[in-house]
Amino acid sequence: MKRRTRAPVGKPKRRTEATGRPGYLHGYTAHEQERLVRQARFLEDAVHDRLPFRRCRRLLEVGCGVGAQTEILLRRFPELHVTGIDRNAPNVAAARRRLQACAFARGRFSAEVGPAESLPFRAASFDGAFLCWILEHVDDPARTLAEVRRVLQPGAPVIVTEVQNATFFLDPYSPNTLQYWMAFNDTQLELGGDPFVGAKLGNLLLALGYGDISTAIKTFHFDNRTPGERAEFLAYWTELLLSGAPALAKAGKVSEQLVAGMRRELDVVARDPDAVFWYSFVQARAKVQ
Numbered sequence: 001m002k003r004r005t006r007a008p009v010g011k012p013k014r015r016t017e018a019t020g021r022p023g024y025l026h027g028y029t030a031h032e033q034e035r036l037v038r039q040a041r042f043l044e045d046a047v048h049d050r051l052p053f054r055r056c057r058r059l060l061e062v063g064c065g066v067g068a069q070t071e072i073l074l075r076r077f078p079e080l081h082v083t084g085i086d087r088n089a090p091n092v093a094a095a096r097r098r099l100q101a102c103a104f105a106r107g108r109f110s111a112e113v114g115p116a117e118s119l120p121f122r123a124a125s126f127d128g129a130f131l132c133w134i135l136e137h138v139d140d141p142a143r144t145l146a147e148v149r150r151v152l153q154p155g156a157p158v159i160v161t162e163v164q165n166a167t168f169f170l171d172p173y174s175p176n177t178l179q180y181w182m183a184f185n186d187t188q189l190e191l192g193g194d195p196f197v198g199a200k201l202g203n204l205l206l207a208l209g210y211g212d213i214s215t216a217i218k219t220f221h222f223d224n225r226t227p228g229e230r231a232e233f234l235a236y237w238t239e240l241l242l243s244g245a246p247a248l249a250k251a252g253k254v255s256e257q258l259v260a261g262m263r264r265e266l267d268v269v270a271r272d273p274d275a276v277f278w279y280s281f282v283q284a285r286a287k288v289q
């Protein structure tokens with residue numbers, strides 16, 4: 001019997017026809033910048049729970065965006081200096097503005113424009129790394145994690161937090177919303193990203209020679225036991241879904257009717273006294289060895 005050869009860890013490259021390069025579905029508007037700040041604060045308990053950075057002094061944050069996670073890291077770890085890098089210049093400028101205005105962050109961060117796949121830092125420059133909601137957007141997650149490993153010192157911890165978009169579920173059943181979600185994920189794949197990368201973090205880190213790898217599946221499961229949190233989370237999720245609508249409509253991936261249908265369904269779910277929301281993401285921990 002012929003043995004099947006496995007594709008290398010990673011994913012096939014897909015590019016937008018329009019731009020020929022990877023893109024970012026949510027866009028780079030001021031509204032999206034504010035959404036990232038709200039999102040980081042809203043998810044802080046789940047994302048920043050017991051991170052292993054107490055002994056770190058020079059942390060690298062790849063895909064720092066507008067500095068929303070940086071602010072939380074600097075607040076939680078008073079002895080930390082964070083170097084952020086992001087390919088989007090307006091986001092980096094916003095990060096600098098935000099953090100300069102933050103008394104406890106002053107003198108404790110720098111932010112640079114650059115690609116995650118080719119980090120402009122010398123080997124072993126940092127003693128920890130934090131990546132959150134970025135690998136889903138990069139063209140080559142394996143190369144990015146290899147670069148992170150290169151610039152970390154031996155023994156340095158790395159935390160990678162990522163989406164696993166196949167886990168989304170709503171009750172009452174919401175077919176327009178699920179169809180929209182499929183279009184959202186298909187488009188992210190076409191843009192060169194990977195909305196399912198969370199499930200692959202263990203494989204990626206193992207193939208790159210990281211040690212002490214663990215993955216935590218963190219689930220938001222809201223029902224009648226926590227109606228207040230369910231309502232808050234549904235509002236957050238509705239904003240997240242709609243943040244992709246302009247780009248998806250422009251690319252012809254969703255129709256006005258589908259978006260309107262999704263809005264109606266989300267409204268029904270928000271009013272339903274027995275509604276259920278479910279979504280899981282993955283947080284991987286590893287060490288450079």
Ligand SMILES: C[S@@+](CC[C@H](N)C(=O)[O-])C[C@H]1O[C@@H](n2cnc3c(N)ncnc32)[C@H](O)[C@@H]1O
Nearest residue numbers: 063064065068086087088115116132133137138
């Ligand atoms: C969803 S945002 C997350 C930002 C931040 N980590 C947070 O949680 O608020 C993704 C960020 O990754 C950046 N990004 C995407 N691909 C990148 C790449 N190849 N190199 C550097 N930054 C990238 C985007 O510009 C954007 O700022």
